[in-house]
Amino acid sequence: MNDALALPVGTTLDRFIMRKQEEFPYATGELSQLLRDMALAAKIVSREISRADQATMGSFGQQNVQGEEQQKLDLIANIRFVRALRNGGEVCAIVSEEEEDIIHTGNTNAKYIVAMDPLDGSSNIDVNIPVGTIFSIYRRLSEGGQNGTLEDCLQKGTQQAAAGYILYGASTMLVYTTGHGVNGFTYEPSLGEFFLSHPNMKIPSHGKQYSCNDANVSNFPLGIQNYLAFCREQKYSSRYIGSLVADFHRNLLKGGIYFYPASAKNKTGKLRLLYECNPLAFIAEQAGGQATDGIERILDKTPTALHERCPLVIGSSEMIEKVKKYMTL
Ligand code: AHM
Ligand code: MG
Numbered sequence: 001m002n003d004a005l006a007l008p009v010g011t012t013l014d015r016f017i018m019r020k021q022e023e024f025p026y027a028t029g030e031l032s033q034l035l036r037d038m039a040l041a042a043k044i045v046s047r048e049i050s051r052a053d054q055a056t057m058g059s060f061g062q063q064n065v066q067g068e069e070q071q072k073l074d075l076i077a078n079i080r081f082v083r084a085l086r087n088g089g090e091v092c093a094i095v096s097e098e099e100e101d102i103i104h105t106g107n108t109n110a111k112y113i114v115a116m117d118p119l120d121g122s123s124n125i126d127v128n129i130p131v132g133t134i135f136s137i138y139r140r141l142s143e144g145g146q147n148g149t150l151e152d153c154l155q156k157g158t159q160q161a162a163a164g165y166i167l168y169g170a171s172t173m174l175v176y177t178t179g180h181g182v183n184g185f186t187y188e189p190s191l192g193e194f195f196l197s198h199p200n201m202k203i204p205s206h207g208k209q210y211s212c213n214d215a216n217v218s219n220f221p222l223g224i225q226n227y228l229a230f231c232r233e234q235k236y237s238s239r240y241i242g243s244l245v246a247d248f249h250r251n252l253l254k255g256g257i258y259f260y261p262a263s264a265k266n267k268t269g270k271l272r273l274l275y276e277c278n279p280l281a282f283i284a285e286q287a288g289g290q291a292t293d294g295i296e297r298i299l300d301k302t303p304t305a306l307h308e309r310c311p312l313v314i315g316s317s318e319m320i321e322k323v324k325k326y327m328t329l
Helices: 014-024 030-050 072-088 122-127 214-219 222-233 244-254 273-287 318-326
Strands: 059-063 070-071 093-096 110-119 131-139 159-166 170-175 184-190 191-200 209-211 255-262 290-292 312-315
Touching: 014 030, 014 184, 014 191, 030 072, 030 131, 030 159, 030 170, 030 184, 030 209, 070 122, 072 093, 072 110, 072 122, 093 273, 110 122, 110 273, 122 131, 122 184, 122 209, 131 214, 131 244, 131 273, 131 290, 159 244, 159 273, 170 191, 170 244, 170 273, 209 244, 214 222, 222 318, 244 255, 273 290, 273 312, 273 318, 290 318, 312 318
Parallel strands: 093 110, 209 255
Antiparallel strands: 059 070, 110 131, 131 159, 159 170, 170 184, 184 191, 255 312, 290 312
């Protein structure tokens, strides 16, 4: 069933979510409420980013669990999303890029788990370049009445109930899927609402843009290096923002491929399986694209740790097929 067929551009996100819920007679409304909670936090973070000043910009002076410099806005975004999910009451456990351990919300009877990167690409904030939030939603496996467990958090990407991202760019957009197509909503700050602007998003099966960090190319697997040589021969355009959400969003609309393979510096890749690769892989597939680590479909990978890293090749289907062929030569 497609989310958007019955609903015109301009429908508010709240109404869209409500109508979607009505299509499923047994839906309890909990996932709908959770999506609204994410949207609420997105509005607050969007406001914080758009008015970023000396008080909120720059480094916080500490590193996160992965040894990366934390920006003040990383922490602000983390606090805002965690608070919205805790207060919303539908989530029992959260995995966040900014915190080493599972965050237990105290909502022990809640049915859902969220994995998120509250502010992806945050090193770009100080130079006024788009950043994003990425999130993944799972149903818990454990019984209610207790905290969510590690097993609840380490589910395969195929188990996602929903996934989405928020792009804080020239405008703020929320794009999400519940496994029935992908829809995009644009935020109108003066009205405080997200409106359906991109119904039933489909990634072109082929594109002419590729996105990767060129400095790492000599350390990429040979198959990827050869594919890159092919892209250059074809005179495809190189487009790399360095904010995954922004690079992914552009490729989703225009067609293209993004890769962050393993390299000498990042031996298992840089991006995190739970809250970067899996949610975007779910969206890519729902939009008709693909996502692989070069060998295996991302959504089929079994996570073994909360902050596990994984190589990512994602985008237009025909381009990914070609990469897969190069990887086997
Ligand atoms: P972050 O979650 O710490 O922001 O790191 C992820 C970001 C992605 O948004 C981006 O595509 C990539 O790291 C850029 O990495 P690099 O600077 O190594 O090219
Ligand atoms: Mg990130």
